[in-house]
Amino acid sequence: MTDQELFDLLGSRQPQPPAGFDARHDRLLRRIITGKEEKYMRKQRLLRVALIAALIVMTTGAALAAMQGFGLIDLMKQYGHQVEEKQVQQWNARFKPQTYEIGHAKVILKEMIADGVAYYASADVESADDSYLIMPGFAELDAPVTGTTNLGPGKEPPVSYRQMAADTGNTIERLSIYIELSQDGESFFDSMGRADGSFTLITGGYGMTDTQDVQASLRFIVEGMDAQGSLIPDTRQDVSHPLTVPVQTDKQVKRYAANQAIGEGGAMLHGLTLTRTALTTYADYQLTDKGGNPSGEGVAWPLYLRLADAAGTPYEEGFTLSGTAYRMDALPDALQVQVYTFTQGPDAQVVQTIELKAEP
Amino acid sequence: MSEKQRRDERFVQALTAHREQMYRVALTMLRSPQEAEDAVSQATLKAYAGLHRLRSWDSVRPWLMRITVNAAHQTLRRRKRETVYPAEALPEPPTSAQETPLWMYLDTLPHDMRVILTLRYGENLPIDEIAHMLRIPRGTVSARLTRAKRKLAEQLGKEP
Numbered sequence: 001m002t003d004q005e006l007f008d009l010l011g012s013r014q015p016q017p018p019a020g021f022d023a024r025h026d027r028l029l030r031r032i033i034t035g036k037e038e039k040y041m042r043k044q045r046l047l048r049v050a051l052i053a054a055l056i057v058m059t060t061g062a063a064l065a066a067m068q069g070f071g072l073i074d075l076m077k078q079y080g081h082q083v084e085e086k087q088v089q090q091w092n093a094r095f096k097p098q099t100y101e102i103g104h105a106k107v108i109l110k111e112m113i114a115d116g117v118a119y120y121a122s123a124d125v126e127s128a129d130d131s132y133l134i135m136p137g138f139a140e141l142d143a144p145v146t147g148t149t150n151l152g153p154g155k156e157p158p159v160s161y162r163q164m165a166a167d168t169g170n171t172i173e174r175l176s177i178y179i180e181l182s183q184d185g186e187s188f189f190d191s192m193g194r195a196d197g198s199f200t201l202i203t204g205g206y207g208m209t210d211t212q213d214v215q216a217s218l219r220f221i222v223e224g225m226d227a228q229g230s231l232i233p234d235t236r237q238d239v240s241h242p243l244t245v246p247v248q249t250d251k252q253v254k255r256y257a258a259n260q261a262i263g264e265g266g267a268m269l270h271g272l273t274l275t276r277t278a279l280t281t282y283a284d285y286q287l288t289d290k291g292g293n294p295s296g297e298g299v300a301w302p303l304y305l306r307l308a309d310a311a312g313t314p315y316e317e318g319f320t321l322s323g324t325a326y327r328m329d330a331l332p333d334a335l336q337v338q339v340y341t342f343t344q345g346p347d348a349q350v351v352q353t354i355e356l357k358a359e360p
Numbered sequence: 361m362s363e364k365q366r367r368d369e370r371f372v373q374a375l376t377a378h379r380e381q382m383y384r385v386a387l388t389m390l391r392s393p394q395e396a397e398d399a400v401s402q403a404t405l406k407a408y409a410g411l412h413r414l415r416s417w418d419s420v421r422p423w424l425m426r427i428t429v430n431a432a433h434q435t436l437r438r439r440k441r442e443t444v445y446p447a448e449a450l451p452e453p454p455t456s457a458q459e460t461p462l463w464m465y466l467d468t469l470p471h472d473m474r475v476i477l478t479l480r481y482g483e484n485l486p487i488d489e490i491a492h493m494l495r496i497p498r499g500t501v502s503a504r505l506t507r508a509k510r511k512l513a514e515q516l517g518k519e520p
Contacts, residue, residue, distance in 0.1 A: 007481050025401070033408075
């Protein structure tokens with residue numbers, strides 16, 4: 001099968017958006033630029049600032065992080081998530097920082113925690129050879145060396161990897177790191193770079209079902225690159241190391257049955273499963289769209305869902321970098337699902353309340 | 361016209377020009393028209409909130425696509441694992457006798473192979489841009505494409 005045949009065949013597969021897509025999107029654009037989405041934006045900005053602050057504190061310590069005790073646990077605290085000291089000590093005791101050398105990079109995997117649903121890790125990366133500049137695998141040549149990939153540049157005047165390599169005469173080496181818990185693996189999703197070219201990678205994965213320590217794989221792929229972004233032949237290395245992921249096993253699960261319509265468009269809430277772990281409480285809604293197909297929490301967009309206690313007080317969001325989580329001291333026997341208009345922001349009026357009780 | 365008005369105007373122009381492709385990319389990953397539209401809405405909000413990070417309007421399309429992929433990934437993570445949607449949830453396949461089998465076989469491929477084939481050959485995106493969107497090395501994109509093409513060819517060589 002030639003490339004041209006694939007272009008011809010797949011290029012003809014151009015599914016059109018559903019009826020009304022353009023009109024709905026136009027309305028969203030109008031709301032955004034007229035400021036009616038301001039509350040949502042403000043919330044996003046605050047979250048971004050909070051996360052940047054957390055990451056800056058985390059990485060200014062970089063090599064000192066272990067000594068200063070700052071790391072992922074502190075990142076959780078920045079989110080307002082309370083973590084028991086005893087649990088923290090237990091986590092710290094179960095993972096020991098590990099150092100790896102790959103290509104011309106030195107990597108210290110300094111933290112790795114998992115609660116049986118999600119896992120988080122951080123790693124410090126620096127060049128082990130003054131003539132090489134190490135670049136995160138998902139960064140671009142013209143991305144700033146300092147600051148975070150996802151959250152914006154740092155305060156320093158931005159210098160790109162391309163520019164820094166040109167200024168120093170260094171060869172660029174692109175380093176990708178994967179923690180492979182499953183066939184697909186999960187790549188580091190963000191980095192905080194420092195002016196000397198070193199950086200801290202932070203990653204998270206979601207969807208674990210293991211309740212015991214997991215034998216995973218830590219995979220490094222390194223490739224040399226010239227200043228034009230072309231890979232240098234014969235520089236690629238692909239190396240894997242075994243990695244034991246310590247899993248916190250104390251999980252409680254409660255299921256809440258429901259058979260309620262969400263809004264008037266045919267979406268249904270069939271139930272809710274809450275999983276309380278050492279880190280947070282994850283919410284897994286069982287929803288279907290009007291066609292009866294499994295769907296996510298945006299099933300009745302722009303209506304959205306949040307959880308409240310039986311008296312109607314919304315739960316605060318719990319620590320998670322993916323999925324949906326709440327802060328709960330214990331799994332309740334009764335609670336509410338509140339339906340609100342997402343685009344009106346966190347202060348939106350509740351348009352529907354669904355009472356749920358835990359199954360015996 | 362103020363700086364903000366000019367910026368907003370360009371933002372609306374860019375989103376209007378690229379939203380259908382954002383939708384198709386999200387649909388390829390999520391296989392649910394409803395969730396694909398949600399992902400486009402989420403991506404639009406995030407793009408506007410992060411507009412200050414766009415370095416050049418020349419690169420607005422890959423930037424929007426990457427944000428869309430992130431939004432779709434969030435949905436996938438929320439589902440915990442990919443749900444295989446029944447065929448009726450997907451858009452109607454072409455009726456041509458030559459094309460219909462490809463649809464059938466493409467939808468039987470694993471998620472990562474299906475996504476990468478559609479992005480490369482359905483959306484005609486360059487390998488660099490796919491690597492940027494999916495945050496994987498270019499070599500990984502090429503390797504997955506090769507595996508996906510081989511798998512598709514194997515499938516097409518068999519009776520359905």
